[in-house]
Amino acid sequence: MLTVTLSTLRTRWMTLVGTFVALALGVALIATMGLGLASTLDAPEQEPERFAGAPVVVRGPDELRVPTPIGDRTQPLAQPRGVAPEVAKALAAKAPTVADRSFPVRVAGPGGDDDLVGHPWSIAAFGGYRLTAGHEPRKPTEVVLSGDASLVGKVVSVRTPAGLSTRTVAGVVAPARFEEPIFFADAEAAKLSPRIDNLVVQAAPEMVRTVVGAGSDVQVLTGSDRRKADPEPNRDRDALIAMNALLGTAGGVTTFVSAFVVASTFAFAVAQRRREIGLMRTAGATPRQVRSVMFMEAVVVGVLASVAGCVLGSYGAPWLASLLVDEQLAPPWFTIGAYTWPYHLAFSTGLLVALGGVTVATVRAGRIRPVEALREASVDTKAMTPGRWVFGAGLLATGLGMLVWRLLADPGDALHRKTYTTQPMLLITAVALLAPILVRPLTRLLAWLPAQLPGATGMLVRENAAAGVRRTAAIAAPVLVTVALAGSLLGATATINEAKANEIREQTRADLIVQADDVAGGFDARTVAQVRQVPGATVTASAATPVYHLEEGTALIRSDAQAVDPRELVAARKLPVQAGDIADLDDSSIVVNEEWVQHTVGEQVDVWLGDGTKKSLRIAAVIATGTGNNGVYVTPRNAPGVEPDRLEVTWAAGADASAGTAAVRAALQPTGADVQTRAAWIQSEYPSNSRQTRVGYLVVLGIALIYTGIALGNTMVMATSDRVRDLAVLRLAGATRRQILILVAVEAMTVVVVGAVLGTIVMAFNILGIWGSLAALSVWSSVVLPWQTLAATVGACAVVAVVASVLPAAGALRTRPVELAGARE
Amino acid sequence: MTRDAIRLRNVTRTYGASDGAVTALNDLSLSFTEGTFAAVMGPSGSGKSTLLQCAAGLDRPTSGSVLLGETDLTTLNETKLTLLRRERIGFVFQSFNLLPALTAEQNVALPLRLAGRRPGRSQVQDVLAQVGLAGRAKHRPGEMSGGQQQRVAIARALITQPEVLFGDEATGALDSTTSRDVLTMLRALVDEQRQTIVMVTHDPVAASYADRVVFLVDGHLNGELEAPTAEAVAARMTQLETVAC
Numbered sequence A: 001m002l003t004v005t006l007s008t009l010r011t012r013w014m015t016l017v018g019t020f021v022a023l024a025l026g027v028a029l030i031a032t033m034g035l036g037l038a039s040t041l042d043a044p045e046q047e048p049e050r051f052a053g054a055p056v057v058v059r060g061p062d063e064l065r066v067p068t069p070i071g072d073r074t075q076p077l078a079q080p081r082g083v084a085p086e087v088a089k090a091l092a093a094k095a096p097t098v099a100d101r102s103f104p105v106r107v108a109g110p111g112g113d114d115d116l117v118g119h120p121w122s123i124a125a126f127g128g129y130r131l132t133a134g135h136e137p138r139k140p141t142e143v144v145l146s147g148d149a150s151l152v153g154k155v156v157s158v159r160t161p162a163g164l165s166t167r168t169v170a171g172v173v174a175p176a177r178f179e180e181p182i183f184f185a186d187a188e189a190a191k192l193s194p195r196i197d198n199l200v201v202q203a204a205p206e207m208v209r210t211v212v213g214a215g216s217d218v219q220v221l222t223g224s225d226r227r228k229a230d231p232e233p234n235r236d237r238d239a240l241i242a243m244n245a246l247l248g249t250a251g252g253v254t255t256f257v258s259a260f261v262v263a264s265t266f267a268f269a270v271a272q273r274r275r276e277i278g279l280m281r282t283a284g285a286t287p288r289q290v291r292s293v294m295f296m297e298a299v300v301v302g303v304l305a306s307v308a309g310c311v312l313g314s315y316g317a318p319w320l321a322s323l324l325v326d327e328q329l330a331p332p333w334f335t336i337g338a339y340t341w342p343y344h345l346a347f348s349t350g351l352l353v354a355l356g357g358v359t360v361a362t363v364r365a366g367r368i369r370p371v372e373a374l375r376e377a378s379v380d381t382k383a384m385t386p387g388r389w390v391f392g393a394g395l396l397a398t399g400l401g402m403l404v405w406r407l408l409a410d411p412g413d414a415l416h417r418k419t420y421t422t423q424p425m426l427l428i429t430a431v432a433l434l435a436p437i438l439v440r441p442l443t444r445l446l447a448w449l450p451a452q453l454p455g456a457t458g459m460l461v462r463e464n465a466a467a468g469v470r471r472t473a474a475i476a477a478p479v480l481v482t483v484a485l486a487g488s489l490l491g492a493t494a495t496i497n498e499a500k501a502n503e504i505r506e507q508t509r510a511d512l513i514v515q516a517d518d519v520a521g522g523f524d525a526r527t528v529a530q531v532r533q534v535p536g537a538t539v540t541a542s543a544a545t546p547v548y549h550l551e552e553g554t555a556l557i558r559s560d561a562q563a564v565d566p567r568e569l570v571a572a573r574k575l576p577v578q579a580g581d582i583a584d585l586d587d588s589s590i591v592v593n594e595e596w597v598q599h600t601v602g603e604q605v606d607v608w609l610g611d612g613t614k615k616s617l618r619i620a621a622v623i624a625t626g627t628g629n630n631g632v633y634v635t636p637r638n639a640p641g642v643e644p645d646r647l648e649v650t651w652a653a654g655a656d657a658s659a660g661t662a663a664v665r666a667a668l669q670p671t672g673a674d675v676q677t678r679a680a681w682i683q684s685e686y687p688s689n690s691r692q693t694r695v696g697y698l699v700v701l702g703i704a705l706i707y708t709g710i711a712l713g714n715t716m717v718m719a720t721s722d723r724v725r726d727l728a729v730l731r732l733a734g735a736t737r738r739q740i741l742i743l744v745a746v747e748a749m750t751v752v753v754v755g756a757v758l759g760t761i762v763m764a765f766n767i768l769g770i771w772g773s774l775a776a777l778s779v780w781s782s783v784v785l786p787w788q789t790l791a792a793t794v795g796a797c798a799v800v801a802v803v804a805s806v807l808p809a810a811g812a813l814r815t816r817p818v819e820l821a822g823a824r825e
Numbered sequence B: 001m002t003r004d005a006i007r008l009r010n011v012t013r014t015y016g017a018s019d020g021a022v023t024a025l026n027d028l029s030l031s032f033t034e035g036t037f038a039a040v041m042g043p044s045g046s047g048k049s050t051l052l053q054c055a056a057g058l059d060r061p062t063s064g065s066v067l068l069g070e071t072d073l074t075t076l077n078e079t080k081l082t083l084l085r086r087e088r089i090g091f092v093f094q095s096f097n098l099l100p101a102l103t104a105e106q107n108v109a110l111p112l113r114l115a116g117r118r119p120g121r122s123q124v125q126d127v128l129a130q131v132g133l134a135g136r137a138k139h140r141p142g143e144m145s146g147g148q149q150q151r152v153a154i155a156r157a158l159i160t161q162p163e164v165l166f167g168d169e170a171t172g173a174l175d176s177t178t179s180r181d182v183l184t185m186l187r188a189l190v191d192e193q194r195q196t197i198v199m200v201t202h203d204p205v206a207a208s209y210a211d212r213v214v215f216l217v218d219g220h221l222n223g224e225l226e227a228p229t230a231e232a233v234a235a236r237m238t239q240l241e242t243v244a245c
């Protein structure tokens, strides 16, 4: 009896510590993410920057405003209109004015090209720019840059919308935080970019408003409204929107993982204390008493651990904020605000989940019969409970059902991040609940070969893992989450990227593609005509321009459209036409994709063009939604003032392609645009995840995965402490320390493999779902599995599991086996 | 001719340090003859278990030496000692110490497998038959009675054909009928296969199955009986316990 109590105390101690650690860290994670998320909800007021020193700024219309029954909806206009020359003239007649023009400029620097914003020198002072060396630009060839004094006098090569030229640096200003400027003499700036973007007026706002007129859509900005004339008026808010989405996903994932780990740890802890519970029952405790003791313990541990978790979270959140700032995912000023709701949320989630896990487990614990304490040790004969069956099967059905339903009803939804991050969660939980059924056959299968060897390890691994189904399932659970989450999320993005690349590969037919960059603007008519004259070339000139339309009368949607001649279009691209005919596209019609609510050929649809003009166009053809990149097409007449920004050249049969290519390159040489072959173009368009996306994933996944890693180690230590007696018996049967440590390590790895296999099954379902959705969207793609990440994840899990089981086992081996095995009774 | 299977020379075993030290065995010298069945008796706390564990290489004497045949166990390191135990010594405890996850057969084969040998099927069957469990090979410990479990433990101890089989209160957890069966079986092992057995017990009836009984008091040898009867052992024990008190 003495040893029963002793070993019970030992397991109990480990169990309490184990559940405490799992819960405290889980709550800390939820609190950290919650605090981060709360802090992204309100951005500080952004002060005017570029015109901080100007009393009144007059600005042309830059928003499309559409009245709807639920109020005005707005979208930034793709082609903001400048201040009309008449307005500028009228104002200049009444008060001193300074015209601003903003245009992209590329300067060839020693370390590569720099993209700067060009302005006339006169407005420099309003943005707080001061010369630090040299003088203002006096001649058309002179410019002022931000940088150090050594630049003064240097000759630089500058590309503007008007072409390539060389300029002399006349002076330098101190750098500003809102843009990288290059200043020209006023007259030169007016020549380079005739449109007046902003007009500073040195007069009273009322006077300016009277001159502009009440009905005009010209904006008169004063006070903090002058921010609208800044390069990125919503920079701070936008930075937070991206972060909010990121932390929202991260928060969802971590909350799920925490709840999952905490519930399974608490349930495992109760299962592990079967001997102790049997002992209580022997001593006369009723099932009810057993349950209430367990429950009270869980309340105490739960409250203490949740408090500890909140305290940890209060340190974790600022750390997360600085990590996000360091990784440039958050603006430099981002800090954690003083919010209390994340703490309440984390505390109550943690406590509820812990108590939930315990309640479910104690129903079972109450049923433990007194004799079970007297049994030497037990084999899990019935690891599947009715609850596991009901909830496991229910969740599995829901998860798979949603997968299928989405395939049929809304395949495009499967490609959204929100969907493919939540989809795995249902299936993970379902598989974890049903794990005990799968564990036994799986371990038998895995250990079949080693068990055939003469040594004891293979046989012991097989029998122990299969007999301790519940322990095996509990340890495999964190591995399952880790593998399934990492695999599903990374596999989903990789598969979607692959599909996008495939789509581009499928649709691109041209032999040469030239894409203008922002600085060069578009290709002027003369350049386009030159390219068209190249012998054997069929040229497709397209211009990117947005089209806005109202969906369901309330949502103003912006679609990326291209203005192109339909006859040219079919030569260069193979579009997945679902209805109608592209050739029918004319100046009074539009080609839409299936994402539009209204997509019936022949119907009229109201749209606003890139410059804000309203038009009613007939639907000429409908193309498949695809991965979401299949845009909308209009004719060049419906993109007034927009120059083509992409030229696609297709060689006629028998044309001299190499001579033609050289001729195209020569024609485009002055624009500096890059002429790419089809292969090079497809390569460059391949959706590569930017550094920010990758780091973002690291935040979403990494933090959750570190936690599952800790949980794995934690469960492993708990489980090993439970095995001390078994190990002592093995030693008495003649096993050496080495043999035992090897056994423990191999057992740990086997369980990790079991978890990995289960996780891979979940991942396979998710990725198949994505693949099916893509197929339903008429995009063919191969399934891309992130094997490298999976291997690394499983490897890391194996290392954690081995260390976390071998170390406590080695510790236990220091005691003489006769004492542990209960020989002295 | 008779040879000693195991010899203890001036064995002292002290637990704890300085003031709190307990001397469980005090300069004890004793040997057990090959092919005989010896019982060790004495009041509780007299050092019986300590004696057995030192003799079996499960524990190390503070001083003195333990010879198994020609090998001095006290000079071996932990791994060598484990290997020697695995090959040459069998041990049975009051608690059966079987691995719950393994079947009777697998439990019995364990020492061989740990030695890296594949047990012959008939070898395991034979030992199980020897302890009267021929039909129970596929059962797990949880599905067997105490007596059956103890037989599995004995079979496991015998599978390596050890030079000495030690038992510490091996029948202590069994009812009297079951315990008698097990003792008869042990007796047969000695008579038919010349197995050497050393068994600690506090039951005079159990001791009467032995060829010889040695008595321990406070870690000292306190006489012995050859060809003991239950009555003689009981009388001697009563005497020892009153002296001890």
Ligand SMILES: Nc1ncnc2c1ncn2[C@@H]1O[C@H](COP(=O)(O)OP(=O)(O)O)[C@@H](O)[C@H]1O
Pocket (backbone or CB within 6 Å): A824, B015, B016, B022, B023, B024, B042, B043, B044, B045, B046, B047, B048, B049, B050, B051
């Ligand atoms: N691990 C130990 N630590 C300290 N003292 C011990 C330990 N094991 C046994 N003893 C002491 O040594 C003496 C002999 O114990 P033991 O050999 O178990 O006696 P027996 O088996 O005859 O009852 C007792 O006084 C006991 O309290």
Ligand SMILES: [Mg+2]
Pocket (backbone or CB within 6 Å): A824, A825, B048, B049
């Ligand atoms: Mg004893």
